[in-house]
Amino acid sequence: MKTTVAQLNQHIGETIELEGWLIKKRSSGKIAFLQVRDGSGEVQAVASRAELDDASWAAVESLTQESTLRLGGAVRADDRAPSGVEIHLATCELLDQSPEFPISPKEHGVSFLAENRHLWLRSRRQRAALRVRSEVCQAIRDFFYERDFVLIDSPILTPAACEGTSTLFETDYFGNPAYLSQSGQLYLEPAAAAFGKVYCFGPTFRAEKSKTRRHLMEFWMVEPEVAFLEFGGLCELAEEFVVSLIGRVLDRCGAELDVLERDRTVLEASVAPFPRLTYSQAIEQLQAAGVEIEWGADFGAEEETLLASQHGKPVLVTHFPAAIKAFYMEPDPDDPKQVLGVDVLAPEGYGEIIGGSQRIHDHDLLLRRIREHELPLEAFEWYLDIRKYGTFPHSGFGMGIERFVAWVTGLPHLRETIPYPRMLNKIYP
Ligand code: 4AD
Ligand code: MG
Numbered sequence: 001m002k003t004t005v006a007q008l009n010q011h012i013g014e015t016i017e018l019e020g021w022l023i024k025k026r027s028s029g030k031i032a033f034l035q036v037r038d039g040s041g042e043v044q045a046v047a048s049r050a051e052l053d054d055a056s057w058a059a060v061e062s063l064t065q066e067s068t069l070r071l072g073g074a075v076r077a078d079d080r081a082p083s084g085v086e087i088h089l090a091t092c093e094l095l096d097q098s099p100e101f102p103i104s105p106k107e108h109g110v111s112f113l114a115e116n117r118h119l120w121l122r123s124r125r126q127r128a129a130l131r132v133r134s135e136v137c138q139a140i141r142d143f144f145y146e147r148d149f150v151l152i153d154s155p156i157l158t159p160a161a162c163e164g165t166s167t168l169f170e171t172d173y174f175g176n177p178a179y180l181s182q183s184g185q186l187y188l189e190p191a192a193a194a195f196g197k198v199y200c201f202g203p204t205f206r207a208e209k210s211k212t213r214r215h216l217m218e219f220w221m222v223e224p225e226v227a228f229l230e231f232g233g234l235c236e237l238a239e240e241f242v243v244s245l246i247g248r249v250l251d252r253c254g255a256e257l258d259v260l261e262r263d264r265t266v267l268e269a270s271v272a273p274f275p276r277l278t279y280s281q282a283i284e285q286l287q288a289a290g291v292e293i294e295w296g297a298d299f300g301a302e303e304e305t306l307l308a309s310q311h312g313k314p315v316l317v318t319h320f321p322a323a324i325k326a327f328y329m330e331p332d333p334d335d336p337k338q339v340l341g342v343d344v345l346a347p348e349g350y351g352e353i354i355g356g357s358q359r360i361h362d363h364d365l366l367l368r369r370i371r372e373h374e375l376p377l378e379a380f381e382w383y384l385d386i387r388k389y390g391t392f393p394h395s396g397f398g399m400g401i402e403r404f405v406a407w408v409t410g411l412p413h414l415r416e417t418i419p420y421p422r423m424l425n426k427i428y429p
Helices: 005-010 054-062 110-115 124-146 185-195 231-252 254-259 265-269 279-288 301-309 363-372 377-385 401-409
Strands: 015-027 031-037 042-048 068-077 085-096 170-173 176-180 197-205 218-227 276-278 315-321 335-346 351-358 394-400
Touching (some): 005 042, 005 085, 054 085, 185 377, 231 351, 279 315
Antiparallel strands (some): 015 031, 335 351
8 A cells, every 4th residue: 555654653564655765775785774755754664685576676776865766565663763663675666766966964065055955955954944834834824813814915016115125126017116025014904904803924025135144035924913903912912923833833843843953941931921121121231231232223133132042032122213113113102202113032042033013003194204214105105095094003013934933943044944045146046
């Protein structure tokens, strides 16, 4: 019966058939140990010269790393094997013999691996990281589905900037400029007036001119937006969301975290409530720690690392100076120099994983902000309409999932958390 590695433990004692790739082979001439991967998992097959017909043994002998094969044999329980089973080989068929595979078990440089991303995906650590990503994406969809949010797919081609004009990717749209979306937020706000609770989850684009381990040019962002949700509720939603995703990864991705040798201590400690501090308090803490920073300055990677590392769990920083945040953020009623914005900073040096705010819902104030930020009014008329026809307080946030996945997996660089990273000046493969 044809099956997969993941299903093998349901076939102990039976004879099965599998298709996959050879990871590695050890052979003594009379007996060969094949490590086989089929996408669902890895298993060892033991081949004995005495028990195979000539064609099968010839196939075993000609297997090279990444050759494709079809094997048949009996499934035996084996406590020492990570999969819990081993295959006693009865037949082996070489489907395609791979020439020398560029990625061997020896160490390779990062740029070599990046250029071979299409092949690097097969490596154990890469598979573990991308499985965690897949689980996180599913957990995100489940989180919002269970809370009755409606999925609203925001457009990729847009006529206006959401997060500042310095990181726009411009393209030609029938003779007019269009930009790849930096965020779906502006399109979610009108949808919140139609459905109450909405979210979008898709690729976003930023022409970040700097090369850091925390920035991609193309990344996936999940963004909820909720009508009549004010700032306090927004902070609670962000906290609940992060706690829920961590729980899901701890629950379902144990094997992957083992492969990645992820120390779970901080993840397990990341339960609610998360510490909260205002931007002003954060500045005081930083100054007390000897950092040269004045009120009004934006945080860099160093400041974020310092702020979050003191607590051993994510931290919510709120009430930022209006001048360093986006045009749409609602002013703090107690101090209009500040806005009702929140950043969630992950510990262990991963920095900002979430950015969000309450939105300006007063028409005239929003109009003034658009002008102050010198944004082209024509492109925002429709956005102002939301404040014209039955305006309502509302709030939302965005989480870059690569930042979250990098943190939960403990991977130092975002490039391993997305199948095909887009980085500064690099778009191959
Ligand atoms: O803080 P940002 O810029 O917020 C927004 O775009 C809002 N419009 C979201 C909203 O309120 N609906 O970006 C949100 C998150 C960041 O916290 C970070 O996790 C991620 O997006 N992010 C990036 N991730 C990878 N590479 C980049 N270049 C990123 N820029 C932002
Ligand atoms: Mg931000």
